[in-house]
Amino acid sequence: MYRNHKTGIIGIIITVIVLILIVAFSNGENNASFFENVASKLVMPVQNGLTYLKNKISGNSTFFTDINKLKEENEELQAKNSELEQSLRELENIKTENEMLKGYMNLTEKYGEYKTIPAYVINKDISNYSKTIIINVGKNDGIQENMTVIADEGLVGYIVSVTDTTAKVQTIVDTASSVSATMSSTDESIVCKGTLDSTKELKAMYIPTDYNIIQGDSIETSGLGGIYPKGIHIGTVKQVEATKNVTDRYAVIETAVNFDKLSTVLVITN
Amino acid sequence: MKKVLIHIELIVIIFVIYFLQSNFFNWFTISGIMPNLFVVFVLFVGLFASKMMGTIYGMVIGLILDVLFRQKIGVSFIALGLVGFLATIFDKNFSKDSRMTIMLMVAGLTVLYEAIIYFANYFVLGTTLEIIPFLKILLIEVIFNLLLTIIIYPLLQEYGYYMENEFKGNKILTRYF
Secondary structure, X not given: OOOOHHHHHHHHHHHHHHHHXXXXXXXXXXXXXXXXXXXXXXXXXXXXXXXXXHHHHOOOOOOOOOHHHHHHHHHHHHHHHHHHHHHHHHHHHHHHHHHHHHHHHHHHHHOOOOOEEEEEEEEEOOOOOOOEEEEOOOHHHOOOOOOEEEOOOOEEEEEEEEOOOOEEEEEOOOOOOEEEEEEOOOXXXXXXXXXXXXXXXXXXXXXXXXXXXXXXXXXXXXOOOOOOOOOXXXXXXXXXXXXXXXXXXXXXXXXXXXXXXXXXXXXEOO | XXXXXXXXXXXXXXXXXXXXXXXXXXXXXXXXXXXXXHHHHHHHHHHHOOOOHHHHHHHHHHHHHHHHHOOOOOHHHHHHHHHHHHHHHHHHHOOOOOHHHHHHHHHHHHHXXXXXXHHHHHHHHOOOOOHHHHHHHHHHHHHHHHXXXXXXXXXXXXXXXXXXXXXXXXXXXXXXX
């Protein structure tokens, strides 16, 4: 296996650490704050001890001698703390449930003109190259292929296949997706395509040569193509990329829906 | 009986990998890129188990992935089947005792598998061809797979030889020369 067992184990440990560090530093804020927390937990006790020593030496210490009293107080506080933690957990459960129900309410109120069925996202594609999702409604709920899927913020995609209890949705950020759209300031049609390297951006192509695109322009579905109904919000123009040939220029669209955190959707059935 | 047990164990491993891929590796990513443990698993089965097992396991897993996630059935089925088949050929020609050899196999087969999937999608579904982003994602995925292979290599080898003894028995020659 390994020429030297000890070297092998050290090698594996180093690889694990390297992997965790790569993951942490490549994913920005979330993991960074996690590591900050870990680091602070490791360093803070030492820091506290040093501060205490410093205070004691400089005569500012308020340390008192009644250790028994302190112990009692500590026990009481610990008991109270666990009670509070328990209630906090219960409250958090209620809060999550409440937010989910509010999400449903918002969705149905916003898209009241459409007949819709709510659904949860139960799975996401495990490949790096396609961005399909699976939802928990299917034929039994009246879902059919080519139905449009939306979320509170805007367009999600359409149903590509359906089983009795689940449906597969091709999201608009998938590289195989093309959505015919219009900009808020004009009636001209453009095509929004998914890109490989982002789950938050689309590439708007075939922009009319005589049209000036404005950053922040709202993009909506045009209703062309026969899948998506007209007027569903897709996103906003983030940036315009000029090319040598004006016909090749394209715009980067920031999707209204955050596909990384997508959990509830509505399927438009009419 | 032991062979049946190994098959059950492999099925459990497939489920574990599936849940790791769809849950854990959804957030434990390198710049948003996940590894592909199915390629490593099929390679491992192809190298250590009996002649056709790698190909069969590859095709079955590919079919499941096609049914679950792809729009057209057949691409993962062929690609993972090919990975299993090539692993069987590698078994005949290369030593499994070298970590470097295993890592080269993992890198090569990950590239092959993802290239097949990507270009098949380009031709079948008409996806836009984006070579540079594709290569960037592929490179990170290969590195991720390699790091994971280094970590699980001792485990893979130990279980692999146990499996090989059961399926190949006295046909194992390479380890004695």
